[in-house]
Amino acid sequence: MKAQSVREQLLDHTFALIRRRGFNGFSYRDLADLVGVKTSSIHYYFPCKEDLALEATKQYTAKIAEELSHIDPALSPVERAELYLNGWRRKLDPDQICMCGMLATETECLPEAVHAVLKDFFLLHERLLTGMIEQARAEGAPAQPIPASELAMVIFGALQSGLISARLFRSPERWEAAAQMLLAAVGKPAGASASAAPLPAEAAAG
Amino acid sequence: MKAQSVREQLLDHTFALIRRRGFNGFSYRDLADLVGVKTSSIHYYFPCKEDLALEATKQYTAKIAEELSHIDPALSPVERAELYLNGWRRKLDPDQICMCGMLATETECLPEAVHAVLKDFFLLHERLLTGMIEQARAEGAPAQPIPASELAMVIFGALQSGLISARLFRSPERWEAAAQMLLAAVGKPAGASASAAPLPAEAAAG
DNA sequence: GCTAACCTATCTGTTGGTAGATAAAGTGGC
DNA sequence: GCCACTTTATCTACCAACAGATAGGTTAGC
Numbered sequence: 114m115k116a117q118s119v120r121e122q123l124l125d126h127t128f129a130l131i132r133r134r135g136f137n138g139f140s141y142r143d144l145a146d147l148v149g150v151k152t153s154s155i156h157y158y159f160p161c162k163e164d165l166a167l168e169a170t171k172q173y174t175a176k177i178a179e180e181l182s183h184i185d186p187a188l189s190p191v192e193r194a195e196l197y198l199n200g201w202r203r204k205l206d207p208d209q210i211c212m213c214g215m216l217a218t219e220t221e222c223l224p225e226a227v228h229a230v231l232k233d234f235f236l237l238h239e240r241l242l243t244g245m246i247e248q249a250r251a252e253g254a255p256a257q258p259i260p261a262s263e264l265a266m267v268i269f270g271a272l273q274s275g276l277i278s279a280r281l282f283r284s285p286e287r288w289e290a291a292a293q294m295l296l297a298a299v300g301k302p303a304g305a306s307a308s309a310a311p312l313p314a315e316a317a318a319g
Numbered sequence: 320m321k322a323q324s325v326r327e328q329l330l331d332h333t334f335a336l337i338r339r340r341g342f343n344g345f346s347y348r349d350l351a352d353l354v355g356v357k358t359s360s361i362h363y364y365f366p367c368k369e370d371l372a373l374e375a376t377k378q379y380t381a382k383i384a385e386e387l388s389h390i391d392p393a394l395s396p397v398e399r400a401e402l403y404l405n406g407w408r409r410k411l412d413p414d415q416i417c418m419c420g421m422l423a424t425e426t427e428c429l430p431e432a433v434h435a436v437l438k439d440f441f442l443l444h445e446r447l448l449t450g451m452i453e454q455a456r457a458e459g460a461p462a463q464p465i466p467a468s469e470l471a472m473v474i475f476g477a478l479q480s481g482l483i484s485a486r487l488f489r490s491p492e493r494w495e496a497a498a499q500m501l502l503a504a505v506g507k508p509a510g511a512s513a514s515a516a517p518l519p520a521e522a523a524a525g
Numbered sequence: 526g527c528t529a530a531c532c533t534a535t536c537t538g539t540t541g542g543t544a545g546a547t548a549a550a551g552t553g554g555c
Numbered sequence: 556g557c558c559a560c561t562t563t564a565t566c567t568a569c570c571a572a573c574a575g576a577t578a579g580g581t582t583a584g585c
Contacts, residue, residue: 119530133427137343140574154531156576208427217483218424221339221414231487258461258503263496267477270484270493274476277423281437287476290469297464325564346540360565362542532581539574544567551562 120158122148127169132209136166136219163224166216170230173212178237190249190299197241198292201272205285214273239265246298254300268295326364328354333375338415342372342425369430372422376436379418384443396455396505403447404498407478411491420479445471452504460506474501 275288481494
């Protein structure tokens with residue numbers, strides 16, 4: 114249990130605060146109280162609030178990118194989709210949503226530099242999903258009516274929106290529907306348990 | 320061109336402010352300046368900011384519900400889907416998203432009364448979409464791998480998220496992907512123009 | 526003794542909200 | 556029809572709390 118530096122604590126609590134209340138929904142005072150320092154100490158690390166937003170977005174995106182990089186491309190699309198969804202499931206918190214999903218709605222209050230990282234975050238997920246879907250189709254998964262890259266956008270959007278509505282409705286129903294959609298798109302046979310039970314490769318149906 | 324009452328102007332500008340910057344992103348002062356009154360006049364109509372949020376959410380939802388009620392249930396699913404999407408298309412603004420989509424991300428800062436209206440808004444859309452998809456399937460549209468009500472949730476979530484990312488990316492790409500998904504789900508033949516060209520009924524494919 | 530990592534103290538502007546004045550418009554009694 | 560009263564819709568003038576930000580001091584480790 115390594116002691117976290119103040120800077121790390123500030124960023125971690127910023128993640129949580131943005132995920133809960135958004136960038137406009139917390140103050141340096143809130144953050145200072147959580148970490149147990151004075152607001153001036155936050156200014157020492159992040160001179161202005163936009164600097165904090167940018168650094169938080171960068172680190173959050175890097176953290177997720179690192180997690181996603183552990184999904185072995187040699188696995189079958191179904192296995193990769195299940196690993197991918199398990200990563201999300203950990204974020205299915207009754208009072209938090211995805212930080213980048215939240216910041217994306219606050220675009221108009223954030224500087225261009227943050228926009229750029231947010232776009233990277235979106236593209237990172239969409240590329241991964243597109244790859245899974247394309248491979249599944251090549252291996253004989255049932256055809257979907259729209260191109261793989263568009264389906265990837267739809268599914269990623271539905272997963273993001275699913276987190277938001279899971280909190281509103283206090284039920285993961287909508288997120289789970291999006292997860293099912295992804296599993297179907299990579300050819301997972303219907304009815305199988307949604308949890309991460311690894312399947313033998315080549316599960317595509319005709 | 321009937322003169323709008325101050326109260327109506329306050330609500331209209333509140334719509335725009337929330338859609339742009341969110342509930343936490345504007346002040347009574349911003350709103351007062353837009354309408355050309357003093358902040359105390361806003362307090363006369365809406366004693367506290369939560370009252371304003373609640374009334375705005377109610378009116379916004381009622382307005383959309385009224386628009387949706389004009390979609391004739393006697394029309395084919397494809398025609399209804401196209402009318403539905405045209406309503407959304409009018410909201411595809413480069414700096415505004417759906418007000419309820421925005422407020423849903425700010426759940427944690429809003430009172431229960433607002434949550435209830437937001438849920439109604441979601442359910443309103445989902446019910447309409449479920450109806451279209453179910454009817455299309457009954458009429459022979461190609462089967463989708465998940466139940467109609469879940470597909471409706473996915474599509475609605477993707478449309479909402481599509482507005483958010485359309486603003487971030489300055490491109491409607493992601494929203495259009497969700498729209499295509501809906502048209503495919505109601506059996507519209509691929510390749511046809513997406514704009515509101517009315518089609519003869521019974522366009523379902525086998 | 527220099528520097529990193531805090532602190533205290535303070536600043537200016539903004540926030541949502543309140544109190545009370547005012548002017549105009551309606552309402553009712555006679 | 557006129558006067559007294561009430562309601563509506565606005566204003567001016569405040570307030571305490573909070574916002575992000577700054578200046579400059581203290582302390583501890585290298």
